[in-house]
Amino acid sequence: MLYKSLSSFPVFEVERDYDKCIVCGCCVQQCTFDATYYLPYAKKVITDEHKCVGCKRCEAMCPTGAIKVRAVTNEFKHNAYWDARTIRDIYKQADQGGVILTGGGNDRRFRVYWDHLLIDACQVTNPSIDPLREPMELRTFLGRKPDALEVEYNEKGEPELKTKIAPNLVAEIPVIFAPMSYGALNLNMHKAMAAAADAMGTYWNTGEGSLHRDLYKYGHCTIVQVASGRFGVSAEYLKVAAAAEIKIGQGAKPGIGGHLPGEKVDEEISKTRMIPVGTDALSPAPHHDIYSIEDLRQLIYAIKEATNYEKPVSVKIAAVHNVAAIASGIARAGADIIVLDGFRGGTGASPAIVRDYVGIPVEIAVAVVDQRLREEGIRNWVSIIAAGGIRNSADVIKAIALGADAVYIGTSALLAVGCTLCHKCYTGRCAWGITTNDPHIAKRLNPDIAAERLINLLKGWAHEMKEMLGLMGINAIESLKGNRLRLRAIGLTKEEMDILGVLPAGEGI
Amino acid sequence: MMVLTRSRELSGCGLSGIISRKKNLIPGEVIIRSITHMRERGNGLGAGYAGYGIYPDFPDEYAFHIMYDDELARKETEEYIKQRFHVIHYEEIPTRKVKGIQDSPLLWRYFLRPIEPPDESDFVEEDYVMKAVMDINDKIRGAYVFSSGKNMGAFKGVGEPDDIGEFYRIDEYQAYLWVAHTRFPTNTPGWWGGAHPFTLLDWAVVHNGEISSYGTNKRYLEMFGYKCTLRTDTEVVAYLIDLLVRRHKLPLRIAAYALASPFWKDIDRMPENQRRLFTAIRMVYGSALLNGPFAILVSWNGGLMGLNDRIKLRPFVAAVKDDKVYMASEEAAIREICPSPDRVWAPKAGDPVIALFEDFDGGTQFKEHQV
Ligand code: SF4
Ligand code: SF4
Ligand code: SF4
Numbered sequence: 025m026l027y028k029s030l031s032s033f034p035v036f037e038v039e040r041d042y043d044k045c046i047v048c049g050c051c052v053q054q055c056t057f058d059a060t061y062y063l064p065y066a067k068k069v070i071t072d073e074h075k076c077v078g079c080k081r082c083e084a085m086c087p088t089g090a091i092k093v094r095a096v097t098n099e100f101k102h103n104a105y106w107d108a109r110t111i112r113d114i115y116k117q118a119d120q121g122g123v124i125l126t127g128g129g130n131d132r133r134f135r136v137y138w139d140h141l142l143i144d145a146c147q148v149t150n151p152s153i154d155p156l157r158e159p160m161e162l163r164t165f166l167g168r169k170p171d172a173l174e175v176e177y178n179e180k181g182e183p184e185l186k187t188k189i190a191p192n193l194v195a196e197i198p199v200i201f202a203p204m205s206y207g208a209l210n211l212n213m214h215k216a217m218a219a220a221a222d223a224m225g226t227y228w229n230t231g232e233g234s235l236h237r238d239l240y241k242y243g244h245c246t247i248v249q250v251a252s253g254r255f256g257v258s259a260e261y262l263k264v265a266a267a268a269e270i271k272i273g274q275g276a277k278p279g280i281g282g283h284l285p286g287e288k289v290d291e292e293i294s295k296t297r298m299i300p301v302g303t304d305a306l307s308p309a310p311h312h313d314i315y316s317i318e319d320l321r322q323l324i325y326a327i328k329e330a331t332n333y334e335k336p337v338s339v340k341i342a343a344v345h346n347v348a349a350i351a352s353g354i355a356r357a358g359a360d361i362i363v364l365d366g367f368r369g370g371t372g373a374s375p376a377i378v379r380d381y382v383g384i385p386v387e388i389a390v391a392v393v394d395q396r397l398r399e400e401g402i403r404n405w406v407s408i409i410a411a412g413g414i415r416n417s418a419d420v421i422k423a424i425a426l427g428a429d430a431v432y433i434g435t436s437a438l439l440a441v442g443c444t445l446c447h448k449c450y451t452g453r454c455a456w457g458i459t460t461n462d463p464h465i466a467k468r469l470n471p472d473i474a475a476e477r478l479i480n481l482l483k484g485w486a487h488e489m490k491e492m493l494g495l496m497g498i499n500a501i502e503s504l505k506g507n508r509l510r511l512r513a514i515g516l517t518k519e520e521m522d523i524l525g526v527l528p529a530g531e532g533i
Numbered sequence: 534m535m536v537l538t539r540s541r542e543l544s545g546c547g548l549s550g551i552i553s554r555k556k557n558l559i560p561g562e563v564i565i566r567s568i569t570h571m572r573e574r575g576n577g578l579g580a581g582y583a584g585y586g587i588y589p590d591f592p593d594e595y596a597f598h599i600m601y602d603d604e605l606a607r608k609e610t611e612e613y614i615k616q617r618f619h620v621i622h623y624e625e626i627p628t629r630k631v632k633g634i635q636d637s638p639l640l641w642r643y644f645l646r647p648i649e650p651p652d653e654s655d656f657v658e659e660d661y662v663m664k665a666v667m668d669i670n671d672k673i674r675g676a677y678v679f680s681s682g683k684n685m686g687a688f689k690g691v692g693e694p695d696d697i698g699e700f701y702r703i704d705e706y707q708a709y710l711w712v713a714h715t716r717f718p719t720n721t722p723g724w725w726g727g728a729h730p731f732t733l734l735d736w737a738v739v740h741n742g743e744i745s746s747y748g749t750n751k752r753y754l755e756m757f758g759y760k761c762t763l764r765t766d767t768e769v770v771a772y773l774i775d776l777l778v779r780r781h782k783l784p785l786r787i788a789a790y791a792l793a794s795p796f797w798k799d800i801d802r803m804p805e806n807q808r809r810l811f812t813a814i815r816m817v818y819g820s821a822l823l824n825g826p827f828a829i830l831v832s833w834n835g836g837l838m839g840l841n842d843r844i845k846l847r848p849f850v851a852a853v854k855d856d857k858v859y860m861a862s863e864e865a866a867i868r869e870i871c872p873s874p875d876r877v878w879a880p881k882a883g884d885p886v887i888a889l890f891e892d893f894d895g896g897t898q899f900k901e902h903q904v
Binding site for chain 1: 743745746747748751752753755756757780781782783784786787794796797798806807809813815816818820822824825826843844846
């Protein structure tokens with residue numbers, strides 16, 4: 025072959041043990057990427073490995089355990105610089121021209137700051153607390169707080185609060201389901217997140233695709249998004265929600281817009297997003313009415329007016345180099361919550377080149393924003409939500425110790441309901457029924473079971489967080505907030521430690 | 534300032550306080566006896582006292598007690614002071630030679646009146662004094678202001694409490710409010726400034742415990758201009774009290790609830806009005822919550838407050854006899870100086886014990902239910 029075609033070198037091998045295979049056809053039916061088919065003359069089930077995306081659906085569903093899906097390990101001659109993915113991407117673009125798309129979050133080998141931070145524990149001088157015997161409090165308030173309270177004694181001699189407190193969200197666990205739109209996800213996943221958030225006393229975020237009518241009953245635990253496409257934004261949509269969020273950017277694709285192809289816009293999505301069936305849903309890169317911080321201020325106050333100043337307004341930005349100054353501007357523009365979305369954050373669809381090389385880690389963003397807002401004495405004005413690649417409860421603890429008030433979880437939530445991180449969300453063919461609107465495939469995601477799994481995940485994290493607070497000798501999450509002295513760095517440079525505001529392991533205090 | 538190590542002081546300690554609400558003078562010898570009775574709780578590596586009403590000759594001047602490493606630090610500090618204050622009187626702090634006390638720094642005291650800057654319309658005298666204290670402690674090498682209130686003074690150093698008492702001639706002072714502290718630091722000691730009490734203006738704090746929320750408290754205070762330079766967690770208690778009570782004007786009892794707030798499970802069961810109040814306290818002052826085991830005594834020119842952490846991980850006893858209120862780590866320390874109190878009790882976790890002077894008029898801010 026003169027030219028390498030895109031499909032010359034499969035990425036996965038699908039090994040089928042024909043001694044075990046009973047030719048039931050299940051794997052054929054389950055493979056949404058048409059990689060597996062039945063070969064009648066051989067009476068065999070075969071996989072075209074070039075089409076396999078490694079989603080492992082067939083492996084999970086095979087009743088006899090006959091299938092092993094593995095990444096090809098020895099595909100090209102070893103090269104530490106020109107790795108297989110780089111080579112394959114060049115073949116692909118030479119084949120087709122155009123932009124290489126991807127889904128999910130940045131999987132490149134950049135330093136993971138979470139994994140260079142270690143948590144402190146108590147010994148002797150300061151007893152740790154047993155979370156099974158003592159209360160351990162995770163309740164978190166998100167929104168603007170006054171700098172001070174005014175308390176006076178009334179005629180009865182009882183202290184009384186004089187200060188009027190701005191509306192705040194109250195989360196019983198500082199973990200919120202990240203914005204992922206209806207359209208990118210199907211309604212089953214939205215149902216599951218809403219029900220789980222409700223059950224756990226936390227929140228979920230609609231993403232930019234608006235809120236399906238059936239889910240209005242979950243308004244009290246719903247954060248609704250207003251993005252550049254303004255899909256389905258109505259007075260009612262804002263009113264029914266607990267908070268509204270202006271989406272400026274997304275960690276997976278800072279500075280670029282979104283595109284939901286017309287094929288995905290079915291009847292229900294059309295009604296919810298308020299666009300005609302079959303039309304592309306385009307989110308422009310910027311909001312066309314926001315070209316400065318003053319413009320943002322106007323939109324923030326337009327939403328506050330529309331909701332009678334009864335709801336906090338959040339602004340979500342991608343973590344970029346100048347994030348501290350931008351966040352300060354947003355706080356001064358009247359936002360009550362700022363979401364910092366790091367470069368590990370997931371996406372339904374993004375150019376791979378943008379996902380992989382634009383933005384900064386959320387660990388760094390949280391550290392610099394928290395520090396900046398403190399230096400300016402305006403940290404009380406806003407709450408900070410860290411988003412983009414939060415993987416476990418230790419990441420949550422570290423994020424809060426660095427200065428966040430709460431976190432968003434997107435990828436972790438998808439994993440909880442079956443996602444295998446195949447990164448093919450943009451195809452609309454998700455074999456696990458998550459990022460697909462094909463009604464047939466979407467049925468694979470049972471909203472009740474998915475909700476239960478999300479609840480289990482949050483419960484597990486809550487237990488672990490309480491355990492970790494206890495071993496730090498802390499019984500309320502607010503004493504962890506910005507408490508960088510309880511973190512130590514391992515294997516970081518002096519500059520990195522300065523930016524994160526942490527000391528190296530081995531240094532006491 | 535002269536921090537020798539980067540390590541923060543960790544300590545298990547004993548504390549004792551006594552107040553005469555009618556302002557009858559109590560000889561220093563009494564408080565020495567009480568604190569010395571808890572020898573087990575200290576290891577001779579730090580002790581200190583604070584007395585109120587000890588400077589009747591200079592009742593309206595800020596009494597600065599300063600430790601110096603050397604004459605150079607003294608010169609530099611005195612120059613700084615002269616630019617900002619009228620020095621009404623100054624002298625070396627009188628001490629005795631005591632066998633157990635070595636390597637004492639230079640110890641001086643100054644009675645000061647602020648020179649009001651002509652152009653500042655919103656001049657707040659206390660903020661001005663606070664800034665001077667922060668500046669000296671932060672910027673002048675080898676100088677540390679360890680007392681800065683009116684008609685009160687803190688005395689502290691490395692040694693057993695009885696030796697420190699003798700060294701500073703505590704027995705020669707009379708006060709209507711005394712607090713004392715003995716220390717059991719777990720790391721290399723050696724710095725006089727590391728002993729308790731910690732003070733700012735007329736607030737003095739003695740503390741038994743360890744504050745796990747130190748990092749959160751410290752960064753919170755930094756937003757309001759406090760510099761936590763002494764690397765001991767007790768420092769943040771003094772500053773938090775100053776911020777919440779003096780600057781934010783919170784009622785003292787409410788401030789105590791911010792430092793040791795009730796649990797949500799209890800707040801959720803309160804009547805509406807109270808629930809709103811306590812919810813707001815935790816929302817707004819979450820970063821002021823002192824997490825970890827502690828018993829503290831906070832004294833100022835209005836009285837004495839004792840407070841335990843929210844799950845009572847450190848011992849704390851209070852007693853009343855006539856016009857006197859006693860608070861200490863152990864009942865024995867109280868019985869040593871007051872054998873038959875009218876009432877002795879162990880205060881509940883997070884519930885402040887407040888004893889004010891009868892003539893103290895702090896307005897509604899201090900309209901507290903007292904012992
Ligand atoms: S189901 Fe997934 S893993 Fe299995 S063959 Fe199809 S694409 Fe590959
Ligand atoms: S699912 Fe398993 S048993 Fe059924 S056809 Fe596929 S490989 Fe064979
Ligand atoms: S959501 Fe579906 S398509 Fe996207 S990465 Fe997960 S399994 Fe793959």
